[in-house]
Amino acid sequence: MTWLITGGAGYIGAHVARSMAGAGEEVVVLDDLSAAVPERLPAGVPLVEGSTLDGARLREVCAQYGVTGVVHLAARKQVAESVADPTRYYRENVGGLATLLDAMTGAGVKRLLFSSSAAVYGNPDVDLITEDTPCAPVNPYGETKLAGEWLVRAAGRAHGISTVCLRYFNVAGAAAPELADTGVFNIVPMVFDRLTRDEAPRIFGDDYPTPDGTCVRDYIHVADLAEAHLAAARRLAEGTRPGDLTLNIGRGEGVSVRELITVIGEVTGDRRAPVVEARRPGDAPRAVGSAERAARELGWRARRDVREMVRSAWEGWRLHHRR
Numbered sequence: 001m002t003w004l005i006t007g008g009a010g011y012i013g014a015h016v017a018r019s020m021a022g023a024g025e026e027v028v029v030l031d032d033l034s035a036a037v038p039e040r041l042p043a044g045v046p047l048v049e050g051s052t053l054d055g056a057r058l059r060e061v062c063a064q065y066g067v068t069g070v071v072h073l074a075a076r077k078q079v080a081e082s083v084a085d086p087t088r089y090y091r092e093n094v095g096g097l098a099t100l101l102d103a104m105t106g107a108g109v110k111r112l113l114f115s116s117s118a119a120v121y122g123n124p125d126v127d128l129i130t131e132d133t134p135c136a137p138v139n140p141y142g143e144t145k146l147a148g149e150w151l152v153r154a155a156g157r158a159h160g161i162s163t164v165c166l167r168y169f170n171v172a173g174a175a176a177p178e179l180a181d182t183g184v185f186n187i188v189p190m191v192f193d194r195l196t197r198d199e200a201p202r203i204f205g206d207d208y209p210t211p212d213g214t215c216v217r218d219y220i221h222v223a224d225l226a227e228a229h230l231a232a233a234r235r236l237a238e239g240t241r242p243g244d245l246t247l248n249i250g251r252g253e254g255v256s257v258r259e260l261i262t263v264i265g266e267v268t269g270d271r272r273a274p275v276v277e278a279r280r281p282g283d284a285p286r287a288v289g290s291a292e293r294a295a296r297e298l299g300w301r302a303r304r305d306v307r308e309m310v311r312s313a314w315e316g317w318r319l320h321h322r323r
């Protein structure tokens with residue numbers, strides 16, 4: 001197998017490239033460099049500059065490298081931006097996927113792993129979200145991920161492509177400091193950002209119906225997530241018949257915002273008390289995914305805990321901010 005990893009110079013993609021290449025898989029990365037840090041890629045992994053919106057470029061890469069499977073991570077991922085500019089999100093996330101699927105079909109590529117998100121569920125009122133929990137995304141970003149899943153399955157059925165959709169929960173941490181997330185869109189870097197500015201971390205709402213009143217989430221270490229991709233890619237490679245699989249990728253354990261901030265205080269040594277502000281519209285009280293189907297289907301379970309996520313993310317944050 002030769003795997004094309006789209007968006008492979010991004011935060012998660014570089015971890016996936018490193019994990020797959022490290023396990024002996026042939027990989028090539030395509031990235032438009034719009035949100036990439038190319039230095040994240042391990043030595044020996046080719047990086048092709050190109051967009052998933054460019055069908056000719058995709059066909060060229062598939063032919064040149066003899067691509068036999070695709071791990072598709074390239075996407076825009078900011079919820080607020082998707083609310084402000086939904087057409088861009090549909091064009092790039094759904095349109096880019098359609099162009100990729102056409103190129104794969106033309107090149108006879110029969111295996112696809114798609115980066116989906118827990119955002120497809122919206123705000124379900126359940127203790128544990130399973131893959132059968134109804135999907136009702138509450139923003140255009142989540143909608144593009146759900147539409148992407150539909151498209152992946154429909155194209156899979158039409159063209160005999162085996163597919164896996166991985167619905168990631170809240171991704172954090174780094175396998176090495178230089179691979180860390182450089183964006184400030186998720187809670188862990190947002191708290192680091194506040195502390196670095198000498199400001200108290202913020203909690204948006206402490207009157208939710210949860211044990212300590214703050215929102216509860218399911219955090220997953222990016223290194224565990226990368227290992228899930230390797231396991232899914234290997235399962236796709238072994239499969240003799242086309243089929244589709246949709247899996248939650250999380251730890252199945254809830255951690256509240258207040259608990260997370262306490263761990264961040266312990267790791268960074270900056271234990272200042274958080275300030276409580278008003279709830280943000282659209283935040284669900286609790287979003288924790290069942291990890292059982294992934295364990296059953298892939299023989300994979302997350303191994304790293306929240307403290308390890310925070311510790312490794314903090315090392316990466318300090319490296320980037322020294323620079």
Ligand SMILES: NC(=O)c1ccc[n+]([C@@H]2O[C@H](COP(=O)([O-])OP(=O)(O)OC[C@H]3O[C@@H](n4cnc5c(N)ncnc54)[C@H](O)[C@@H]3O)[C@@H](O)[C@H]2O)c1
Nearest residue numbers: 007009010011012032033034035036051052074075117171
């Ligand atoms: N980070 C999270 O918490 C999270 C959670 C759920 C799902 N996801 C999904 O995981 C994937 C990767 O996320 P990330 O956090 O690594 O984001 P990221 O922005 O760090 O990486 C995305 C990469 O894709 C590239 N890219 C974007 N549009 C492209 C295009 N049209 N053609 C080619 N390359 C393109 C960017 O340059 C970047 O390198 C995305 O699909 C995202 O929606 C992320």
